[in-house]
Amino acid sequence: MADIHEVEHLPAEYYSDFISTAAKERKPSPIRNLLPLEKVPGVISLLAGKPNASTFPFTSLSFSARSPTDPTQESTLTIDGAELEAGLQYGDTAGFKPLLDWIFGLQDALHGRRRGEGWKVSMGGGSQDLIYKAVNVMVDPGDSVLVESPVYAGVIPIFHSLHCNLIEVETDAQGIRSSSLRSILEEWPADKPKPKVLYTVPYGCNPTGATATLERRKEVLKLAREHNFIILEDDPYFYLYYGKEPRYPSYFALELEEPEVGRVLRFDSLSKILSAGIRIGFASGPEALLEAIDEHTATSNLQTSSLTQAIVYKLLDSWTYEGFRTHTEMVSEFYRQKRDVFESAMRKYLTGLAEWSQPEAGLFFWFKLLLAENEGKGDSEITIKTKAFEKGVLALPGTHFLPNGGPTPYVRASFSLTGEEDVDRAVRRIREAILDVREVNGCGVKVSGERNGAACY
Ligand SMILES: Cc1ncc(COP(=O)(O)O)c(C=O)c1O
Incomplete structure (x- = not known):
């Protein structure tokens, strides 16, 4: 790393443009x-x-x-x-x-x-x-x-x-x-x-x-x-x-x-x-x-x-x-194992129904439901918030993470707490929810009296 004498830092004045009016007006x-002056030796505070x-x-x-x-x-x-x-x-x-x-x-x-x-x-x-x-x-x-x-x-x-x-x-x-x-x-x-x-x-x-x-x-x-x-x-x-x-x-x-x-x-x-x-x-x-x-x-x-x-x-x-280093390494290894358990359940139940990338840090899987255009307008909200919850699993539809809102087929699942058996159950329930929504939307089931012909993939 660079030596302390070689490190240039921006001057205090630089930040004037980065301080809000409210903060500038705040009186100390x-x-x-x-x-801090109480700590000066000999001072009676x-x-x-x-x-x-x-x-x-x-x-x-x-x-x-x-x-x-x-x-x-x-x-x-x-x-x-x-x-x-x-x-x-x-x-x-x-x-x-x-x-x-x-x-x-x-x-x-x-x-x-x-x-x-x-x-x-x-x-x-x-x-x-x-x-x-x-x-x-x-x-x-x-x-x-x-x-x-x-x-x-x-x-x-x-x-x-x-x-x-x-x-x-x-x-x-x-x-x-x-x-x-x-x-x-x-x-x-x-x-x-x-x-x-x-x-x-x-x-x-x-x-x-x-x-x-x-x-x-x-x-x-x-x-x-x-x-x-x-x-x-x-x-x-x-x-x-x-x-x-x-x-x-x-x-x-x-x-x-x-x-x-x-x-x-x-x-x-x-x-x-x-x-x-x-x-x-x-x-x-x-x-x-x-x-x-x-x-x-x-x-x-x-x-x-x-x-x-x-x-x-x-x-x-x-x-x-x-x-501290040893402790944090133990914690990260704990979550790596949790990730692996969750991902194997995803491979078992969601292959062909969702896509994801493997996280290398943190607590979350972010997966994309492979929805047809007319399955909730490419949005995960109905499948996850309504259907999956009815089946007994809670996850978060991706729309909550979009700064300006709007539909998204993504879902966030946290794998930090759940044990192996519950992971299996939860991901199976998500699979069932996806399949249910697909069926209702046209894979062989009538919607309002007529087939809507959605592509099933
Ligand atoms: C990205 C991110 N930032 C900040 C926080 C808040 O963390 P803290 O408990 O330190 O306030 C969280 C909590 O989950 C988080 O995920």
């Missing part, structure tokens, strides 16, 4: 901004309305956790004294310092990004919290934004609430199609402001399961430089990569090969590897953008829970980076 929180921790009933917190190297072994970790007091008290807006330091080290080890290169980390209540805030501090109402299509359904309402013009960038089994992105940008009308952000999920995308190839990633980064936009790299499935080839670098790592860094705002999540309910995610990226996000936090939820951050830190610190 007077108390939260001064909180009369600043914040912090409750006195001696009145809190908790005296010690112990939990047991499986060893990453030997899951049959458990160890008990205890948080008490000053550590517990910090966990029970208000803390810094950006996050619990020991955890932030640990994450800085992680990003250095995994993405080659050193501290002092003009980037920082902020913690959030899951990555969703940070994505919501990032969009709100960067995008003005009515702005055009680039989103891969299909896209993670959880971001559509964020953009809709700002009345954004959602520009759909095509994707395929190799992830986001940089050629589609290039055409959009090269044909962009001269009298209209260009989009400031691109949202993409590069590993095991939700919903498509696709992982963006190295060539695509490099091309997208080049386009970000040429057309001046920030890549929102939402990567909750980064640690769930189980492909045979060595993993591709993240956008956050790859931008080190660019003339200067600062066009990637990366979102990580602990939801899929430690706990989804603990609600911890983190954003890494240009200081100016993260500071705007912190200001948003300071006026919304004040901070991410100190206690859950203290628990996560206690665990990660006891594991070391090596233990």
Whole structure:
């Protein structure tokens, strides 16, 4: 990786055009901004309305956790004294310092990004919290934004609430199609402001399961430089990569090969590897953008829970980076096996009825029902939402992942929880639902008194 002295980063002024009017107008929180000064040695703080921790009933917190190297072994970790007091008290807006330091080290080890290169980390209540805030501090109402299509359904309402013009960038089994992105940008009308952000999920995308190839990633980064936009790299499935080839670098790592860094705002999540309910995610990226996000936090939820951050830190610190790597490898191998079980059921029941690409990361199969034109107008909604559910299986019709809605023959199935027998049952029920709809639509069954003659394939 590049040496720290060779890394050029975009200056703070560059981001002025990327901060929304609402974020620019937001006044810094007077108390939260001064909180770090409490740590100056010798200072007596009369600043914040912090409750006195001696009145809190908790005296010690112990939990047991499986060893990453030997899951049959458990160890008990205890948080008490000053550590517990910090966990029970208000803390810094950006996050619990020991955890932030640990994450800085992680990003250095995994993405080659050193501290002092003009980037920082902020913690959030899951990555969703940070994505919501990032969009709100960067995008003005009515702005055009680039989103891969299909896209993670959880971001559509964020953009809709700002009345954004959602520009759909095509994707395929190799992830986001940089050629589609290039055409959009090269044909962009001269009298209209260009989009400031691109949202993409590069590993095991939700919903498509696709992982963006190295060539695509490099091309997208080049386009970000040429057309001046920030890549929102939402990567909750980064640690769930189980492909045979060595993993591709993240956008956050790859931008080190660019003339200067600062066009990637990366979102990580602990939801899929430690706990989804603990609600911890983190954003890494240009200081100016993260500071705007912190200001948003300071006026919304004040901070991410100190206690859950203290628990996560206690665990990660006891594991070391090596233990974390071992744990995440175990998790990704778990999901690789789940994928294989699901895919063999798909081959058994859906061959000739659906098409799919094998995911190399994440939790999802995205499959295309081979519907005739007049079977629900090439849309999976009736087959999946109505028929398959009647037969006792729930999956999500693809239309929910289209930024601007509309019909699609695709379906998203999550294979994270289901055991082998239930997978077999579920996929068989999907087969039956497809066959039922085909029959009703004309493969030998009368519709409204006449055959409609649909092709059956
Ligand atoms: C693509 C994507 N982004 C963000 C999230 C939200 O994750 P978190 O639990 O970290 O908020 C999810 C959750 O499934 C997701 O699939």
